[in-house]
Amino acid sequence: MKQSWVKYGTKLKIKEINELLSHLPRTASVSVTSTTHLSRELFTHKGAGTLISKGYEILSFKNTLDGVDIPVIFGLYLIYLIYLFIFKCD
Numbered sequence: 001m002k003q004s005w006v007k008y009g010t011k012l013k014i015k016e017i018n019e020l021l022s023h024l025p026r027t028a029s030v031s032v033t034s035t036t037h038l039s040r041e042l043f044t045h046k047g048a049g050t051l052i053s054k055g056y057e058i059l060s061f062k063n064t065l066d067g068v069d070i071p072v073i074f075g076l077y078l079i080y081l082i083y084l085f086i087f088k089c090d
């Protein structure tokens with residue numbers, strides 16, 4: 001919310017959408033569109049508005065591994081190596 005483009009009405013919309021999504025399951029989403037484009041938004045795959053869904057928190061670690069679950073990271077790395085071996089060895 002500290003970006004220069006987040007101002008006035010945009011900030012209010014972000015807060016309201018966040019509040020709405022906080023009470024819904026992770027699969028829920030919110031679509032923002034005008035009334036003139038509502039049918040296109042609802043009945044086409046392309047849509048005509050902005051789709052907002054719940055995301056995942058992005059964690060950033062600088063110069064430390066405090067808080068990083070090393071066994072999980074290692075497991076994911078092994079899965080990645082297995083994937084490369086199976087699908088890249090044709």
